[in-house]
Amino acid sequence: MSDCLFCKIVAGDIPSTKVHETETTFAFRDINPQSKVHVLVVPKAHHEDVVELAAADPQLLADVIATGAAVAKAEGMDVSGFRFVFNTGEHAGRTVFHAHLHVLGGEQLGLFGRPTG
Template identity: 70%
Template sequence: MSSSEADCLFCKIVEGDVPSTPVYENGTTYAFRDINPQARVHVLVVARQHHEDAGALAGDDPALLADVILAGVEVARQEGIEESGYRLVFNTGDDAGRTVFHAHLHVLGGEQLGLFGRPG
């Protein structure tokens, strides 16, 4: 494990070293509740392997990126928001508000979500 992975919060969560509330998992992904939810349903889906962001994940392992997205769809189904609608979001870079440098997909829904993009 590289030093960046050893210091990575989401790697520690995947390893079970930091507690989380699991929602879904399989051999390649782990999904857990966001500790600062931005919607009634707010679940994070991470690849078990460390990749810095969505671009790195897509370049390094496109099949794993597909697994992350499919896990997000499964989370939406399990959370009962598949029919009402949900948002899948990757935040990449400072302007997007990324705070953890491990590719992760936000699954948001369970209520009417605001307009996308700039406020007002």
């Protein structure tokens, strides 16, 4: 998709810090990290969100997850722990309309979800 930020990153039109790449996926460091390690894994083919990706190409979704696991291992988080996040829809805070997996970790992460109190 010509106006998609992540499609431009995959194509090399916008620079990124590549972490891992496969035939079907591309992983790069988030420019606004939310944890010590924050890597985005995107399918090279454009899909608007994870729901559309799962319906259109379940194998590609599996590739995205497998790449996320490879990134977690390469970053040394496979033992200490890590978080996978897909943001889908307005309430989740999605800002880029290309399916992408956030791989977060490298430090103790806070509780997930709504704050208590």
